[in-house]
Amino acid sequence: MTARAAIRVLIADDHPVVRDGIRAMLGTQDDLEVVGEAVSGSDAVRLVRDLRPDVTLMDLQMPELDGASAISRIREHDPGARVIVLTTYDTDSDISRAIDAGAIGYLLKDTRREQLFDAIRAAARGESALSPAVATRVLSWARADAPGALSGREIEVLGAVAQGMSNKAIAAHLCISEATVKTHLLHIFAKLDVDDRTAAVTVAATRGIIRLGG
Numbered sequence: 001m002t003a004r005a006a007i008r009v010l011i012a013d014d015h016p017v018v019r020d021g022i023r024a025m026l027g028t029q030d031d032l033e034v035v036g037e038a039v040s041g042s043d044a045v046r047l048v049r050d051l052r053p054d055v056t057l058m059d060l061q062m063p064e065l066d067g068a069s070a071i072s073r074i075r076e077h078d079p080g081a082r083v084i085v086l087t088t089y090d091t092d093s094d095i096s097r098a099i100d101a102g103a104i105g106y107l108l109k110d111t112r113r114e115q116l117f118d119a120i121r122a123a124a125r126g127e128s129a130l131s132p133a134v135a136t137r138v139l140s141w142a143r144a145d146a147p148g149a150l151s152g153r154e155i156e157v158l159g160a161v162a163q164g165m166s167n168k169a170i171a172a173h174l175c176i177s178e179a180t181v182k183t184h185l186l187h188i189f190a191k192l193d194v195d196d197r198t199a200a201v202t203v204a205a206t207r208g209i210i211r212l213g214g
Helices: 016-026 041-051 067-077 092-101 113-124 132-142 152-162 167-174 178-192 197-206
Strands: 007-012 032-038 055-058 083-087 105-108
Touching: 007 016, 007 041, 007 113, 016 032, 016 113, 032 041, 041 055, 041 067, 055 067, 055 113, 067 083, 067 092, 083 113, 092 105, 092 132, 092 152, 105 113, 105 132, 152 167, 152 178, 152 197, 167 178, 178 197
Parallel strands: 007 032, 007 055, 055 083, 083 105
Antiparallel strands: none
């Protein structure tokens, strides 16, 4: 009986200690093989094209090109590419942006090793691989009866507000009208029970909806 080929994994993380740790963990599994390591987002895009791994583990905070942008470029070149985000960030805005970019999975770096192994295997089969906490948040966005839950677009608008962007700049960035931006803001204020942009950003950051400081 012919042995099944190992799942080929690319690690994309700019911290050498993290890369070494992941490589060591995956090395304990006969069916998982690390085929390369990327130290920047642009490096990850290039290596995915060159090595064509079955699954890529991508950190969000990457030099040159952030993880979500790298995922988007990877998927533009190869719509079938399977990328799992492996990060320390778990705000709604981070999760939403990564999934919108085309990530098939989203895990936190404190995920148990067995869960990481299972997620890689699931992704290789084309199945989604979300940590329980992330899955709960994603489902809440789709539930019409979820009180106070912001939609993906509302999270994008609020994230832009947190960066100091004006309504006009947000409209241009998201390719929507200023009137639509104002409507989203009114919905955000109502859902967060606030009266202005500053309060909305403060409450959203406290609740883990958006992340401040980059």
